[in-house]
Amino acid sequence: MADLSDAYANTIHIPGGAEFPARWAEAAAAFRAAHPPEDIPYGEHPRERLHLFRPEGAPRGLLVFVHGGYWMAFSASDFSHLAAGAVARGWAVALPSYPLCPEVGVGAIARACARAVERAAQEVAGPVHLTGHSAGGHVVARLACADVPLAVRDRLARAVPISPLSNLLPLRHTDLNETLRLSEAEAVAESPMLRPTPQVPVTVWVGESERPAFRDQALWLSRAWDAPLVVDPGRHHFDVIAGLEEPGSLLTRTVLDA
Template identity: 75%
Template sequence: MDLSDAYANAAYIPDGEAFPARWAAAAQAFRVSHPAKALRYGDGEREWLHLFRPQGAPRGLMVFVHGGYWMRFSPEDFSHLAAGPLGQGWAVAMPAYPLCPDATVGGIVRCAARAVERASQEVEGPVVLTGHSAGGHVVARLACGDVTLSVRDRLVRVVPISPLANLLPLMWTGLNETLRLDIPDAVAESPLLRPRPAVPVAVWVGEQERPAFRDQALWLSKAWDASLVVEPGRHHFDVIEGLEHPGSALTRAIVGV
């Protein structure tokens, strides 16, 4: 059984291979007009984050964790996605994290927890977490009570976007040559197989995404009795674009307005 095609995205999206370069260009342009503060949360090469502040006192902190199957990209590819929450008065943190195969998926989750804690030292008030694809997995895991998170009492909402909630199928893809998941790892790090968190969770996915990602979002929403939003007309690469706009349904769902 080979599920590699089920979890392939770019080949099924028009001009899919061009999206990463477009993200990077938009992110770089955004940082010119909205410089980020760089912060360290550990000693590792990729244990840093970018923090963007709104005008005036922040209403709270939103943390966005990028995707890329835990093996690609950095916050510098997605800075422009801070625009929507900033426009709503929220500070935005975007953490980098070590990538597979140098790191494990579980290790990435724990790095992200430290990044959230570090960013929370800079911004008072409520904390909301969101992330896309592999980043959606990471923030869903951070919602789980078995992950140490010292600011859990400040956490008010988690919105995984197109998350990978059950990691077991990935063991039967070519991705696992890099991820190196075994069955105990996949079970331990699958949000779907963890108890329902105490914090409110809303799962977001695009209507035109691959069936595997639609299924993953549905499974998590059912397992956790969480709301599920299927955004019309969106595929896996443009489902995050709502974060560029303060008034979008996605931005408003994340910051709670």
């Protein structure tokens, strides 16, 4: 198969793409300063910690956001501001960090995030909703699958993978795999679109201006699971998550409204 590295590259194809991580970190720090989170460990690894943001009053439920970065970059602290919309609507929001590739594999990351969901759910009663972006979209899609152990599955009410990587086989033909180290067997086992359709309601979300490979990945998952697909007008891979900052945005409403 041809080298697909450019097909899955985002930064060089988005105007000002290299500036987004610094902008996210600045917005995240400002949100934490205004809304200090609880810092909660959920495992023994130093990165197995989550930030929990609580609303005023009793939470309506728990939203868990899993960050992206091709399973090899970033942490919860880079995306704190994305809790703003849900917190304003009365939801508690947990953002886990997790061990990164190549120290662990993609499957181990999904299982770590399952433990993060379970730990956050000990702190917050009510329904559990999941969303995540890019590699994080992959993770929340995997958590929706029944083959991933999740002690609070009976509370899981909705999953919204944003720009998810649903078929990992193409990534074996990119330079990313020097770090991901995906074998064919793991790529098959950890591809959500190759798993049975979950019982939990799923809506797949992708930006209209994303790379064709990411639009394809979202479409494949939507078709495999017969799940609604929302194509966000004008959004690219780095700003498709911006709606989570706004309580009234269509993305926030889709993530929260069961």
